[in-house]
Amino acid sequence: xxxxxxxxxxxxxxxxxxxxxxxxxxxxxxxxxxxxxxxxxxxxxxxxxxxxxxxxxxxxxxxxxxxxxxxxxxxxxxxxxxxxxxxxxxxxxxxxxxxxxxxxxxxxxxxxxxxxxxxxxxxxxxxxxxxxxxxxxxxxxxxxxxxxxxxxxxxxxxxxxxxxxxxxxxxxxxxxxxxxxxxxxxxxxxxxxxxxxxxxxxxxxxxxxxxxxxxxxxxxxxxxxxxxxxxxxxxxxxxxxxxxxxxxxxxxxxxxxxxxxxxxxxxxxxxxxxxxxxxxxxxxxxxxxxxxxxxxxxxxxxxxxxxxxxxxxxxxxxxxxxxxxxxxxxxxxxxxxxxxxxxx
Amino acid sequence: xxxxxxxxxxxxxxxxxxxxxxxxxxxxxxxxxxxxxxxxxxxxxxxxxxxxxxxxxxxxxxxxxxxxxxxxxxxxxxxxxxxxxxxxxxxxxxxxxxxxxxxxxxxxxxxxxxxxxxxxxxxxxxxxxxxxxxxxxxxxxxxxxxxxxxxxxxxxxxxxxxxxxxxxxxxxxxxxxxxxxxxxxxxxxxxxxxxxxxxxxxxxxxxxxxxxxxxxxxxxxxxxxxxxxxxxxxxxxxxxxxxxxxxxxxxxxxxxxxxxxxxxxxxxxxxxxxxxxxxxxxxxxxxxxxxxxxxxxxxxxxxxxxxxxxxxxxxxxxxxxxxxxxxxxxxx
Numbered sequence: 001x002x003x004x005x006x007x008x009x010x011x012x013x014x015x016x017x018x019x020x021x022x023x024x025x026x027x028x029x030x031x032x033x034x035x036x037x038x039x040x041x042x043x044x045x046x047x048x049x050x051x052x053x054x055x056x057x058x059x060x061x062x063x064x065x066x067x068x069x070x071x072x073x074x075x076x077x078x079x080x081x082x083x084x085x086x087x088x089x090x091x092x093x094x095x096x097x098x099x100x101x102x103x104x105x106x107x108x109x110x111x112x113x114x115x116x117x118x119x120x121x122x123x124x125x126x127x128x129x130x131x132x133x134x135x136x137x138x139x140x141x142x143x144x145x146x147x148x149x150x151x152x153x154x155x156x157x158x159x160x161x162x163x164x165x166x167x168x169x170x171x172x173x174x175x176x177x178x179x180x181x182x183x184x185x186x187x188x189x190x191x192x193x194x195x196x197x198x199x200x201x202x203x204x205x206x207x208x209x210x211x212x213x214x215x216x217x218x219x220x221x222x223x224x225x226x227x228x229x230x231x232x233x234x235x236x237x238x239x240x241x242x243x244x245x246x247x248x249x250x251x252x253x254x255x256x257x258x259x260x261x262x263x264x265x266x267x268x269x270x271x272x273x274x275x276x277x278x279x280x281x282x283x284x285x286x287x288x289x290x291x292x293x294x295x296x297x298x299x300x301x302x303x304x305x306x307x308x309x310x311x312x313x314x315x316x317x318x319x320x321x322x323x324x325x326x327x328x329x330x331x332x333x334x335x336x337x338x339x340x341x342x343x344x
Numbered sequence: 345x346x347x348x349x350x351x352x353x354x355x356x357x358x359x360x361x362x363x364x365x366x367x368x369x370x371x372x373x374x375x376x377x378x379x380x381x382x383x384x385x386x387x388x389x390x391x392x393x394x395x396x397x398x399x400x401x402x403x404x405x406x407x408x409x410x411x412x413x414x415x416x417x418x419x420x421x422x423x424x425x426x427x428x429x430x431x432x433x434x435x436x437x438x439x440x441x442x443x444x445x446x447x448x449x450x451x452x453x454x455x456x457x458x459x460x461x462x463x464x465x466x467x468x469x470x471x472x473x474x475x476x477x478x479x480x481x482x483x484x485x486x487x488x489x490x491x492x493x494x495x496x497x498x499x500x501x502x503x504x505x506x507x508x509x510x511x512x513x514x515x516x517x518x519x520x521x522x523x524x525x526x527x528x529x530x531x532x533x534x535x536x537x538x539x540x541x542x543x544x545x546x547x548x549x550x551x552x553x554x555x556x557x558x559x560x561x562x563x564x565x566x567x568x569x570x571x572x573x574x575x576x577x578x579x580x581x582x583x584x585x586x587x588x589x590x591x592x593x594x595x596x597x598x599x600x601x602x603x604x605x606x607x608x609x610x611x612x613x614x615x616x617x618x619x620x621x622x623x624x625x626x627x628x629x630x631x632x633x634x635x636x637x638x639x640x641x642x643x644x645x646x647x648x649x650x651x652x653x654x655x656x657x658x659x660x661x662x663x664x665x666x667x668x669x670x671x672x673x674x675x676x
Contacts, residue, residue, distance in 0.1 A: 083480075135667035138620045140426075140480075144607055145663035152655030159652070272484050285478045317499065320492030328471070328485040335477040 030282035030337075031294040038297055041304050049311045054188045056307070058176055061191035062259065064303040065173065066091065067273050068197050069252030071281070071295045072205075073125075073245040074274035080241040081221040081287025082132065082139035087249050088271040089150035090124050092264070094253030096154050099163025099263025110166030118250050124150060125246020129239035147271075154265040163263040170258050172196060197296070200251055204244065205292045217241055222288025276327050277302060302327070372617035375672065376632045379665070383639050391646050401523035403638050408527045409434075409516075409593060411634035412586030413605050414612035415538055416579035418630045421613055422542075422551040423572065424558070424622030425479035427579050429468060429487035430609055434587025434602035436494050437461045441588060442508055442597045443501045450509050458584045464490050465580025466573065473572030494599055508595060516592020527589050534585070538627040551575065555622025608637055611662045617669065636665075 025032065046052050070087050077084035094117050101113040124146075132142045173193040182190065208214045216237040219227040228234045252270070257263050279285060280302070281295030305326055309319035388395045413430045420427040441450075441457035448456075464486055471482035518526040542548040550571050553561045562568055587602050594601065616633030618625025640661055644654040 131663065135663065135670065137663070137666045137670050140620060141610075141614050141666050142663060144610060145659040145666075147607065148655045148659030148662070152652040152657075152659065155652030155655065156650065157652075159650070272488065275481065275484060279478070279481050285481065315496070315499075317492060317495035320495060321489055322492075324485060324489035324492055328467075328482075328489060331477050331481055331485060332471060332475045335471075335475045339476055 031291070031297065034281065034294055034297040034301065038301050038304070041301060041308065045304065045308055045311065048308065052311075054176060057189060058191040058193070060300070060303060060307055061193035061197070062173055063307070064299050065193050065197060065255045066252050066259070066268065066270060067277065067303060068201075068296050068299045069248050069255060070270035070274040071277040071299050072201055072292055073248035073252065074278045075281070075283050075290070075292055075295045076217075076241045076245040076248065077139070077143075078278050078283050078285060079221050079287060079290065080217050080238055081224065082238065082241070083143065083275070083285070084128065084242065084245050085140060085143040085271060086124075086128060086146035086150055087245060087252075087274055088267045088269075089147050089154070090121060090246055090249035091253040091256060091270060092267050093124065093150045093154040093157070094121050094250040095256040096158040096163065096263035096265050098254050098257045099165060100157055101163075102166055102169075102257075103163045105166075107166050107168055110169050113166070114169070114254060117254055118247060121246040121248075121250020121253065122243050123246070125243040125249070126239060128246065129242030132242065133235045133238055151265075151267060158263055158265045161260075161262045161264045163257070165257045165261050169254075170261060173255065173258055201248075201292060201296070204247065208244070209291070213237065213240055218288050220287075273299075273302070276331075280327070280330050372629050372669070373632055375669075376616065376629060376636065380632060380636050380639065383636065383643065387639065387643050387646065390643070394646065397523045399642075401519060401525055403635065403642065405517070405519075405525040405527055405593065407631075407634045407638040408525070408531045409586045409590035409602070410605055410608055410612060410637065411631050412531065412534060412589065413583055413602070413609040414616070414630045414634050415534065415627060416582040416586070417609045417613040418538075418616070418618050418625060418627055419551065419575060419582075420479065420579050421555075421618050421620055422622055422625055423554045423575060424620075425472060425572075425575075426610065426620065427468070427483045427576070427583070428480060428606060428610075429464060429483040429490065430579070430583040430586070431603040431606035432487040432490045432494070433461050433464050433580050433583040434590060434605070435599060436464070436490055436587070437584035438587040438591035438601055439494060439498070439597060439599065441512070442591065443497075445509050446507075450511055454588065457588070458581055461580045461584030461587075462577050465577035468580070469573035469576030472576060473569035491599075498599060508591065508597060512588060512592040513595060514592070516589045517595065527593070530585065530589060534582070535627065535631065542626055547571070547574070552623055555619075555624075557623075608634075612637055615662065615665050615669070 045056075049056075070091060073087050073090075074084060077087075097120055098113055098117040101116060102110055105113070128143060128146050131137075131146070132139050135142060173196055175192055177187040177190040177192055177195055216227070216232045217240075219230070219232050220234050220237045220241075224234055227237075256268070277298040278290075278295050281290060281293075281298035283290030283295060302323070305323060306319065309322055310316070314322065384395055413434060416427050416430050437457045437460065440460050441453050444456055445453040467489075468479075468483050468486045471477045471486070472479045515526050515530060520526055540548075542551070550561065550566060553564075553566070554568065554571060558568065583602075586605075590602050590605070591597055612633035613625070613630045614620060614633070615636060616625070616627075616629030616631070618630060640658065641654075644657055649657070
């Protein structure tokens with residue numbers, strides 16, 4: 001560590017821009033490596049399937065959306081040193097709520113339903129957070145209980161797939177942006193789903209990261225006691241992080257409803273996938289490290305891997321083994337890197 | 345945060361008696377048994393006559409596979425870990441046994457199936473012990489790979505018969521001498537083994553030591569990775585045994601057999617007083633925890649509440665019991 005920082009400090013006086021770049025690279029090395037991996041995988045995809053183009057990109061973006069929101073929510077909980085096992089259950093509950101709210105209503109009512117669903121998500125997350133703080137039971141156990149509770153609540157609202165989604169909401173994620181605002185050539189390569197993802201996450205995450213709450217979240221995650229002694233309202237910060245997790249889960253729930261046009265009271269595979277993507281994205285499970293960009297890139301890497309395996313016409317069952325092995329090896333390499341940096 | 349902690353410890357009330365608190369903390373099984381008896385009483389009030397020998401036998405029968413999976417969970421949790429692959433490993437063991445028994449003797453098929461389980465445990469153990477991956481992630485990943493392998497394997501053996509051998513259903517679901525479940529033949533040795541392992545062996549003490557202070561055990565010269573690898577293999581084999589009993593009980597050899605037992609197995613260990621952060625707990629509490637969960641499940645069935653309400657109540661009870669438990673045993 002000291003060996004790498006000494007030359008950087010020495011070059012500070014000579015070329016500030018160079019050292020800033022070096023610092024940026026050093027701080028974001030994991031995320032940069034993920035971008036490179038994603039790029040390599042895209043190149044590989046085009047190589048094995050020369051016809052791979054804009055339509056496949058759109059499919060990839062739509063497939064990645066619910067995973068991306070689940071992962072964003074999970075990242076909030078993991079950054080403060082917690083974990084939220086109820087994230088997929090919250091998605092299910094918000095999804096069926098949105099579908100039931102929109103059933104038989106006019107198109108305009110969709111906005112009310114979206115707002116209500118997002119508020120519900122915030123509320124569910126707040127309940128999670130308050131329970132963690134007030135009961136002082138480990139996060140993993142509390143959110144495990146809420147895994148059952150929110151799933152049960154979803155079953156009470158809808159015991160079979162049902163409800164509906166406004167047409168304009170469904171149109172929001174289907175297809176590319178096209179010739180709207182940007183040139184048509186660029187627009188064809190820009191899936192609406194990707195735009196929606198970047199906007200929804202950015203609206204929450206960018207102001208948050210610059211705010212005091214964002215700083216508090218990292219402080220609480222890296223050392224709760226030190227944060228408490230420096231005057232950080234630890235309990236309030238933890239509740240806020242879980243509330244944000246609920247908000248992102250609600251966005252994911254809305255996506256599920258938009259995707260299928262109905263609400264389904266069964267949990268998707270998003271819990272495991274969100275934990276995997278968060279870890280792959282460079283957010284330490286010990287808390288206090290990482291951001292949102294890494295996990296989202298990780299989601300796209302994992303989804304693209306799945307698409308590639310399908311393109312290679314590999315048996316979907318074998319594909320699951322390969323996907324699992326990819327996840328294991330990435331996590332092993334990540335752990336090894338972390339181990340080395342701790343030793344030196 | 346610390347102000348609330350102080351407030352609890354100096355709060356006057358029913359728990360302020362130091363002796364009582366100490367008793368509850370050192371013997372967590374006492375409040376659990378009281379709670380269990382209370383729940384059984386409520387059940388009897390709800391439906392008079394339901395609590396009889398037959399019912400007790402059934403409850404025990406269904407609690408045993410859960411308790412065995414929770415044994416795997418207890419062991420890993422003592423070191424501050426967790427094993428989320430128990431469901432898939434249990435399912436795999438049962439499935440491999442049931443499909444291979446057509447080609448070989450049961451006495452070979454069972455060890456073969458348990459070897460597969462041990463291999464899965466070895467993978468988890470290497471990840472956690474050598475590469476120091478977080479156990480939650482490592483066991484999840486192993487579960488994913490094993491599930492995929494199982495799907496591939498299923499297609500290979502599609503044609504073969506999947507009739508369960510009689511010995512397995514006899515052990516899992518049968519009773520002898522009236523109402524005594526045969527599964528106890530497997531369970532009592534496991535419970536004794538767990539008790540001896542945790543209380544009387546060096547390995548058991550190492551598990552507590554690692555969970556309590558990993559750095560200190562390392563400085564004391566413990567080969568962390570060896571202990572962890574053995575631990576996860578042991579946990580996987582226990583999960584496999586649980587799976588063999590469970591398939592005999594359920595009598596349906598599906599690929600999602602024991603997966604619904606994963607979270608309850610964590611819950612049973614946590615309710616039983618094993619700390620998820622490691623270093624504290626034991627198996628007797630876990631057994632009571634598993635029975636408790638089974639009684640709760642029956643109670644909700646008796647009340648004929650919808651499936652959704654059942655899950656909500658189940659979750660609330662796990663939360664309430666662990667919250668109460670945390671308050672009673674909090675040492676600060």
